[in-house]
Amino acid sequence: MKLGTAFSDSVIIEQKTHSSFGKHKAPVWWQGSGRALLFTTILFMTLFVLGWRLFDLTLIRGHEYRVLSDxxxxxxxxxxxxxxxxxxxxxxxxxxxxxxxxxxxxxxxxxxxxxxxxxxxxxxxxxxxxxxxxxxxxxxxxxxxxxxxxxxxxxxxxxxxxxxxxxxxxxxxxxxxxxxxxxxxxxxxxxxxxxxxxxxxxxxxxxxxxxxxxxxxxxxxxxxxxxxxLSLDRGLSEAATASFPEGEKGAIIVSRPSTGEIFVLMTSPSFDANIFSDSLSKSTYDGLFENPDLPMFNRAIAGTYPPGSTFKLVTALAGLEEGLLTGKTLIEDTGEVVIGPFRFGNWYFTKYGKTEGLVDIVKALQRSNDIFFYKAGEVIGITNLARWAMRLGIGKPVGIEIPGEAAGLMPDPAWKARTFTIPQDREARNDQWYLGDTYHAAIGQGYVLTTPLQVNVWTNVIANGGKLCRPTIEKVKSKCKDLELKKESIDLITEGMKRACEPGGTGWPLFNFGIDKFISVPLACKTGTSEFGDPENKTHAWFTAFAPLPAVALSKEGLADSNMITGDPELSVTVLVEGAGEGSDKAAPIAKKILEEWFSR
Incomplete structure (x- = not known):
């Protein structure tokens, strides 16, 4: 009996213990429907996040990821x-x-x-x-x-x-x-x-x-x-390059007078453009861009130089067009013109001690007589001379397509007053225009600066009968402006240039020019030798010419030899050799080789 009682009590105690544990260990919200609600909420939140991410990846950013995948x-x-x-x-x-x-x-x-x-x-x-x-x-x-x-x-x-x-x-x-x-x-x-x-x-x-x-x-x-x-002539360009003395600096321009088309525009020294097709080494780069001889510099259009006696063509045209010179104007060559302490001499007198008597405009061009052009400049006046120079393209870019063209300089009293005004002491200023300045300008010296291209442009004005043609590297129709010059002016200047390339003229390398012993080519030319302040008294050598000449320009009867090549000028050639000496000695022979190449075709 005792055993039964003890067992029953134990069971009752155990039941109470379990009941007490269940009552206090599990919260009410965890029981029944509360626990199911929590699980459901977590499930829906998870599905929502996954769904939103799927929506973002497929619809919102789907295109972006497809692009990245592709x-x-x-x-x-x-x-x-x-x-x-x-x-x-x-x-x-x-x-x-x-x-x-x-x-x-x-x-x-x-x-x-x-x-x-x-x-x-x-x-x-x-x-x-x-x-x-x-x-x-x-x-x-x-x-x-x-x-x-x-x-x-x-x-x-x-x-x-x-x-x-x-x-x-x-x-x-x-x-x-x-x-x-x-x-x-x-x-x-x-x-x-x-x-x-x-x-x-x-x-x-x-x-x-x-x-x-x-x-x-x-x-x-x-x-x-x-x-x-382009208007360029590759064969003529290669001939021009070969004709230029090795080691000399300068430029050559060859063009068609009637259109301004450029056949040759060459600068020396130059560079081989093929080296730029590959990677440049530092030594090659330095050899081009830091070379004191400036092979990358386009002297033909960007170099400015005193034009020397080639400018006498401009002075002659200004005087004739203004009616201040005629074919009958005579000026005595006295060897020198003296103004106070200054002496302005003719090259022939300075070199040989000789004078040439009375000189007209044709002989003045033939002999490049400085005395005639000093006096002509005085008669014309610097204002008229500067105005005509600018009409012929001096003092502004002439308009070739290649970038980098220089304007040159045609001085006048206003320019000098603007330029030489730094000293404040009036007596120390040198801004007054003197007669000597006009003398120098009239023969292409003093402050006058031109590019070789500009010299070629005014040569073409004479060659084509008075039209100012914009130089172009395009093979195009004429882009010329008629300056409405008098035929007599053109004829007189052409005659003087023709005689300059005949015996008695200054262009001796071109005397009796022809492509062989049997066929001659008449031409008109002008030499130039310009001083540029070199301490060794070096001079720039210039030569400009055009050929052939019309038959009517060759004789009083208007007839030409049957073995002559005649007609409207086909080309003009302008050559500059820097610091080389006289134009007739150094520049004219180069022009001769180019003319021979052209007319032997």
């Missing part, structure tokens, strides 16, 4: 448009292309702008194209070639890789330029950049993880650049 398996290759050729007037290449290859690889500094390296044909063939690093590939491209080398470099120009600064300029970005592209840097290459460059094509390809192309998905063909035909 980018991992596709690549856009650029198919470079061939740059247009530059041709001479006969269709010969002045600039053309040869195929090369670009190695494109990711750039560590900027993944958006890959690094490029130009490969030669040999480099491309030696390249293991099956084992390129990831992200590296090869594009076909073109290398610029200039067959004439240095013969026409300042006109044709060259191309160079676009810079980072240029790529940041909207002008280039909106036109689709990319890193590694090459653009015109000089001459026709930069003038006609928009027409020459063409439009690159594109090819969309599928690639594997290792970067190898598996198939082409789409293609837009490249549009080649436009071919440009």
């Amino acid at each position: 980018g991992n398996r596709t690549r856009e290759l650029i198919r470079h448009a061939p740059r247009g050729r530059i041709l001479d007037r006969t269709g010969r290449d002045l600039a053309r292309n040869e195929p090369v290859y670009r190695l494109i690889q990711p750039c560590q500094l900027d993944a958006k702008n890959p690094c490029t390296k130009i490969l030669s044909q040999n480099d491309y063939q030696a390249l293991d194209k099956s084992n390129l690093p990831p992200g590296t590939y090869v594009e076909e491209d073109y290398r610029r070639v200039y067959p004439s080398g240095s013969g026409a470099s300042h006109v044709v120009g060259y191309i160079g890789e676009i810079s980072a600064q240029e790529l940041a300029d909207p002008y280039y970005t909106i036109r689709g330029y990319r890193p590694g592209d090459r653009i015109g840097r000089l001459g026709a290459e930069v003038v006609y950049e928009e027409r020459l460059r063409g439009r690159d094509g594109k090819e969309l390809v599928e690639v594997r993880a290792d970067g190898r192309v598996t198939r082409t998905l789409g293609r837009v063909e490249a549009i080649p650049g436009e071919d440009i035909t």
Whole structure:
């Protein structure tokens, strides 16, 4: 009985213990429906987050991720448009292309702008194209070639890789330029950049993880650049380059008087434009841009020099057109003109101690008589002389397409007053215009400065009968302005120039000029020898001429020899050799070789 009682009590105690535990251990909200609500809430929140993320990935940002995905398996290759050729007037290449290859690889500094390296044909063939690093590939491209080398470099120009600064300029970005592209840097290459460059094509390809192309998905063909035909004559340019003395500095311009078309525009020293088609070493760069002889400087259009006696053509024209000189005007050559302590001599008197008596305008041009032109300048007056010089293109750019043309300088009293006003003491100022200044200006000395191109322009005015033609490197129709000059003025100056290239004149290398013993070519010319303040008394050598001459200009009867080449002038030639001596000795022989090349064709 005792045992039964004890067992029953134990059971009752255990039941109470369990009941007490359940009552105090589990919260009420955890029991029954509260626990189910919590689980349901968590489930719905999880599903909402997952659903929103799925919505974001598929609908909101789906396009972005699809593009990224496609980018991992596709690549856009650029198919470079061939740059247009530059041709001479006969269709010969002045600039053309040869195929090369670009190695494109990711750039560590900027993944958006890959690094490029130009490969030669040999480099491309030696390249293991099956084992390129990831992200590296090869594009076909073109290398610029200039067959004439240095013969026409300042006109044709060259191309160079676009810079980072240029790529940041909207002008280039909106036109689709990319890193590694090459653009015109000089001459026709930069003038006609928009027409020459063409439009690159594109090819969309599928690639594997290792970067190898598996198939082409789409293609837009490249549009080649436009071919440009210039007025230049490649053969004549090469002959002009060969005729210029090695080591001398200067320029040659050959043009067609009736249109202003440039056949030759050559500067010495020059440079081989082909070196810019490859990467330049520092030594090569320094040899071009830090060379004291300035091979990159276009002396033909940007160099300014005292024109010397070639300017007498301007003085003669001003006097005749103003009616202050005629064909009958006579001035006595006294050897010197003395003004106070200053002596203004004629070259013939200074060199040989001789005078030439009474001189008219034809003889003055034939003999380049300084005394005649001193006095002519005095009669004309500096105001009239300056006005006519400016009408002929002096003192302002004449308008050739190539950038960098200099204006030159035609001085007058107002210019001198503006220029020489630094000292405050009136007595120390040298701003007064003196008669001696007019004398110097009348013979192309003193403050007068012109470019070789400007000398060629006013030579053409005489050659074509009085039209001012804008010089051009384009093969185009005439762009000339009729100056409405008197025929008598042109005839008198032409006669004086014709006699300058005949026995008794100053252009002795061109006496009896012809292409062989049997065929002669009549021409008109003017020599020039200009001082420029050199401590060794060196002078610039000038020569300007045009040929042939019409038959009516050759004899009083208006008849020409049957073995003469006659007609309207086909070309004018202007030559400058810096610091070389006299025009007849140094510049005229160069012009002769160019004329021989032209008329022997």
